[in-house]
Amino acid sequence: MRMMFVYYIITMILTKELVMATEQCSVYRFKSPFYPGESCKNIYNKNAESRDIPGYYWITDGPTKVYCGMTYTGSSCEDIYNNNPETGDKSGYYRINDNQWTYCNMTEITTTTEDLIPTCAGVGGGWRRIAHINISAGGDCPNGWREDTYSGISFCRVVSDDLRTCSSAYFSTNGTNYQRVCGRARGYQKGIPLGFFSYHQDGQTTIDGWYGDGLLITYGSPRQHIWSYTIGLFDNHTNNYNCPCAVGGGLSPPPFVGTNYYCESGAADIQNYSAYYFNDPLWDRSGCITSNCCDTPTQPWFYRELSGTTTNDIETRLCSRQQFDRGSPLIDQLELYIQ
Known part of the structure; x- marks a missing residue:
């Protein structure tokens, strides 16, 4: 009798699993080994029968299915x-x-703020991704930036430890004609960044200089501005090194930046050259003591429509006026899309 009961329980479990698997068949039927491959391109090229079957495939270089x-x-x-x-x-x-x-990114437009963010501020679907960096998930820094780790947290930083330095990483558009750019970034404050101080006090009055401490995004030659993610010294203590949105304000951005920037500080009012402010990620629309530094509904995503179409690659510069041991921007996430 006991053996029959155990058999019954096992049979019920297996039946349930079979039903669940059958219900998920439309999603998981392309799971390896039926069409094994390292990427969609690899599966497409190796398996002619897959070319008529769009859907979700499991690939060997990723832990989840992709469309x-x-x-x-x-x-x-x-x-x-x-x-x-x-x-x-x-x-x-x-x-x-x-x-x-x-x-x-094929996400359709909807009406809620949360759903607008994946569509790059609600401007349609059909965005082509040209940059996807996530150091916190085990990714690598792009060529032109330096990878570093402190207290178990990895990030991208400027290459040099010197004063007044920028490090550029370029992302190819593969010759795609585009007029709209969107993206997001996440970073951290180290030490004492200076906001837009360098533009006003160091003579960095052109887009080619270190006019702001942070991540400066441009395209073309001569450079043309897309967006700036900058870092101020304090959130709630008056200082010229602050973001313009901070308590007491800070120095304004250059005219070529205008309103096309986000600025935040990871520190409230503590001045510490050696501190890493990992407890408050930047530009993520949370943790701002001064609420108007986080009052853009689509933040951390930005959206820009350029004055005309272009095929230029996009340049992202990490810039710092300070020596690295006194203050520098740290980046661990970046996504860029074009349309």
């Missing part, structure tokens, strides 16, 4: 999005110009 738009192609992510309404909620990897695979 592979096998049957879709176009001149851009936006082109695929506009010509194929069914891709509207399927962000994943698509073929651009037939054989160039890229990640496309």
